[in-house]
Amino acid sequence: MKKGERRKRELLQIAYGMFVSKGYENTSVDEIIEAAGIAKGTYYYYFQSKEQMLEEVIGMMLEAEAEKAEAVLRADLSVPEKIVGIIASIQPEQQERTIDEALHRPENLLMHDKIRGRLFDLIVPILSRAAEDGVREGLFDCDHIPERIRMILILSSDLFDGHNPYTPAVIDVFIDATEKILGARPGTMGFIRALVRAPQDVQ
Amino acid sequence: MKKGERRKRELLQIAYGMFVSKGYENTSVDEIIEAAGIAKGTYYYYFQSKEQMLEEVIGMMLEAEAEKAEAVLRADLSVPEKIVGIIASIQPEQQERTIDEALHRPENLLMHDKIRGRLFDLIVPILSRAAEDGVREGLFDCDHIPERIRMILILSSDLFDGHNPYTPAVIDVFIDATEKILGARPGTMGFIRALVRAPQDVQ
DNA sequence: CATAAAATCGACTGATAGTCGAAAATAAAC
DNA sequence: GTTTATTTTCGACTATCAGTCGATTTTATG
Numbered sequence: 001m002k003k004g005e006r007r008k009r010e011l012l013q014i015a016y017g018m019f020v021s022k023g024y025e026n027t028s029v030d031e032i033i034e035a036a037g038i039a040k041g042t043y044y045y046y047f048q049s050k051e052q053m054l055e056e057v058i059g060m061m062l063e064a065e066a067e068k069a070e071a072v073l074r075a076d077l078s079v080p081e082k083i084v085g086i087i088a089s090i091q092p093e094q095q096e097r098t099i100d101e102a103l104h105r106p107e108n109l110l111m112h113d114k115i116r117g118r119l120f121d122l123i124v125p126i127l128s129r130a131a132e133d134g135v136r137e138g139l140f141d142c143d144h145i146p147e148r149i150r151m152i153l154i155l156s157s158d159l160f161d162g163h164n165p166y167t168p169a170v171i172d173v174f175i176d177a178t179e180k181i182l183g184a185r186p187g188t189m190g191f192i193r194a195l196v197r198a199p200q201d202v203q
Numbered sequence: 204m205k206k207g208e209r210r211k212r213e214l215l216q217i218a219y220g221m222f223v224s225k226g227y228e229n230t231s232v233d234e235i236i237e238a239a240g241i242a243k244g245t246y247y248y249y250f251q252s253k254e255q256m257l258e259e260v261i262g263m264m265l266e267a268e269a270e271k272a273e274a275v276l277r278a279d280l281s282v283p284e285k286i287v288g289i290i291a292s293i294q295p296e297q298q299e300r301t302i303d304e305a306l307h308r309p310e311n312l313l314m315h316d317k318i319r320g321r322l323f324d325l326i327v328p329i330l331s332r333a334a335e336d337g338v339r340e341g342l343f344d345c346d347h348i349p350e351r352i353r354m355i356l357i358l359s360s361d362l363f364d365g366h367n368p369y370t371p372a373v374i375d376v377f378i379d380a381t382e383k384i385l386g387a388r389p390g391t392m393g394f395i396r397a398l399v400r401a402p403q404d405v406q
Numbered sequence: 407c408a409t410a411a412a413a414t415c416g417a418c419t420g421a422t423a424g425t426c427g428a429a430a431a432t433a434a435a436c
Numbered sequence: 437g438t439t440t441a442t443t444t445t446c447g448a449c450t451a452t453c454a455g456t457c458g459a460t461t462t463t464a465t466g
Contacts, residue, residue, distance in 0.1 A: 003463085004413075028453060039415040040455080046413095050454065109312045147376045151358055158357045173350045173384075180383035181376075206432090207444075232423060242446045244426080249444095253423065 008046045011036055016057050024054055024111040051110075058115050062122055065090045069126050079134040080191050086127055087195055090119060116157060124150050131182065141183035148181050160196055171196055211249045214239055219260045227257055227314040254313075261318050265325055268293045272329050282337040283394050289330055290398055293322060319360060327353050334385065344386035351384050363399055374399055 014036050018027045029050055033043050047053040072085035127149045134140040142148055159166055159174055171193060178189045217239050221230045232253055236246050250256040275288035330352045337343040345351055362369055362377055374396060381392045 007413085029455080030453075041416070041457080042414050044455065109316055113312055144372045144376050147370075147373050148380075151362070151376065151380060154361045155354055155357060158361075159354070167350075169347045170350050173347050173354065177351075177354060177380070177384050181380050210444085231421080233421090243424080244447070245445050247424065 004046070011038075011043070011046060012053070012057055012060055015053055016060065019054070019057060019111065023108045025108060054111060054114065058111070058118060061115070062118055065119075066122050066126075069123060073126055073130060079130055079137060079139055080188075082130040082133070083127065084191055084195060086123065086130060090123055091195075120150065120153055124153065127153075134182070134184075139184060139188060142181070151181060152178050156196075166196075207249070214241075214246070214249060215256070215260055215263055218256060219263065222257070222260060222314065226311045228311060257314060257317065261314070261321060264318070265321055268322075269325050269329075272326060276329055276332060282333055282340060282342055283391075285333040285336070286330065287394055287398060289326065289333060293326055294398075323353065323356055327356065330356075337385070337387075342387060342391060345384070355381050355384060359399075369399075 011032070015027070015032050018032060018035065029040070029043060033040060036043075047056070068089035069086045072082055072089055075082070075085070077085065124146055128146045131140060131145050131149055135142065135145070155174060155177065159170055174196070175189050175192050176186075178184075178192060179186060182189075214235070218230070218235050221235060221238065232243070232246060236243060239246075250259075271292035272289045275285055275292055278285070278288070280288065327349055331349045334343060334348050334352055338345065338348070358377060358380065362373055377399070378392050378395050379389075381387075381395060382389060385392075
């Protein structure tokens with residue numbers, strides 16, 4: 001009963017590494033089982049399909065990030081600090097940067113899309129709670145917080161996606177849009193600049 | 204010299220129909236060549252790969268829509284009418300509704316993404332010119348028009364995508380966001396409601 | 407020890423995109 | 437009109453892949 005769980009986790013870990021380094025579409029089941037040293041049948045004893053395995057790999061990836069984000073929400077920080085912290089917590093770490101690159105390769109569209117959707121469902125409620133604090137404090141002035149947060153995430157994921165390089169004008173307009181969507185005073189969301197510029201400076 | 208072009212067009216037409224009705228990923232090269240009555244080698248004489256053929260099919264699809272949109276831009280209409288018209292011109296027609304459905308199926312992510320990208324590059328400049336008229340008329344008040352137009356398109360394509368049903372609140376917030384992104388007076392963009400609701404009523 | 411359940415094996419299937427060298431059709435040159 | 441080049445067509449073949457299945461081994465249970 002326990003051995004199965006361990007084996008499954010081991011397979012997920014191996015697949016995770018391979019998906020990240022070679023891409024999901026470019027990693028064959030045959031390669032996974034070879035790396036794991038198991039037979040085809042064993043693989044399909046644990047996973048119904050390659051795609052179902054991908055779902056589990058993604059779930060594993062997001063679990064940790066969700067916890068980090070919740071911790072930031074509970075911490076004793078100002079609203080802007082919380083927002084920065086939550087977004088930073090879902091940003092790929094240095095060591096995980098290859099994931100990010102991998103995700104933006106065209107052959108990983110499916111994986112990218114799945115992660116994006118699930119990350120949004122995970123992060124929208126958390127960010128919304130931070131934004132609600134902001135409304136109470138008079139920092140923001142708007143209704144329908146989750147819908148607005150979601151829009152901001154949609155924009156940022158598309159604009160700062162890595163595959164289309166963004167100009168300073170795009171950042172300016174994005175900050176302006178963010179402030180207006182949330183009903184914040186001009187300049188309030190300037191801290192976004194730090195979040196957005198950093199990743200590009202690295203490479 | 205001419206015969207080749209005709210054959211290629213014929214193949215693109217056949218593939219277009221099959222991609223639309225069955226989806227790109229679910230249409231095999233074998234099926235295409237069977238429908239066309241040609242051999243494998245002939246297919247690869249005209250196309251380097253299946254994906255390269257997809258690019259050409261998409262190009263064919265978008266050509267017509269670009270012309271329609273440009274015609275609307277040149278027409279003698281008010282700025283809001285032009286915007287509605289341009290967006291309507293890139294909306295799938297009744298007969299082409301299956302394309303739209305096909306595109307939103309998960310197995311067609313690649314095709315969806317490719318079309319989206321190329322449609323944006325096509326439509327952003329056209330819509331921007333209409334929006335610039337709007338600025339001149341005092342309807343809108345903002346800089347960096349193309350960037351702002353692009354953001355609005357990003358939002359709409361994600362929100363009203365078919366696969367996640369949108370609530371009235373989403374529409375309200377989207378309209379609000381659109382007005383604020385363009386610096387328009389409240390109510391100015393209410394006409395969006397007609398564009399957004401219509402497609403859903405159909406089904 | 408015997409029996410049931412969980413885990414592993416690997417040969418096999420069916421489908422796929424893409425290759426290749428030969429053959430046929432067409433055009434150009436003489 | 438015949439020969440030579442070029443374009444077009446052919447289809448058998450390869451390689452790769454996800455997924456199946458019945459047999460076999462390992463582990464737990466009574």
